[in-house]
Amino acid sequence: MTGSAQFTPAGSPPRYEVFHTDCPARAVIDHVTSRWGIWILISLRDKELRFFELRESIRGISEKMLAQSLRALVEDGLVWRQVEPTTPPQVTYGLTEFGQDLGEPLDDLFDRITRRLS
Structure with missing residues (x-):
């Protein structure tokens, strides 16, 4: 195989x-x-959250970093975003099926780590 092309057998x-x-x-x-x-995927594992609820659940994250991270996860198809046409707009986030699928091993990893801590 030459270059950076990826080979997939038929x-x-x-x-x-x-x-x-x-x-x-x-x-x-x-x-x-x-x-x-x-942290976003773990926060959304059991429920849908609005932007400010996510910000409150993830201590230490700035609004800018939360917005950037959410934008990337939405573009990747892991998180869905729903905007309610109110003033101000209410934006709710949740995990897509793909996000839930990826969230399961993250949940397991998180649980294993927290069980081992004293």
Whole structure:
């Protein structure tokens, strides 16, 4: 195999090479494992939240970083965003099916870590 092209044998599902800089899965992994991405996914695991509720649930995150992280997760298809046409607009966020699927192992990781802490 030459260059950075990704080879997929005929008849098999696509397999991404996440170590290639041009791999589309790499950006999603970066967003999920970013400083705030993982906390957003964990916060949304059981319920839908409005922007200010998310900000309150994730201590230490700025509005700017929350907005940027949410925008990336929405673009990746992990989080959905619903805007109510009120004044001011009410924006609610929740996990898509893809986000819920990724959230399960994160939940497991979070639970394992917290069980081991004294």
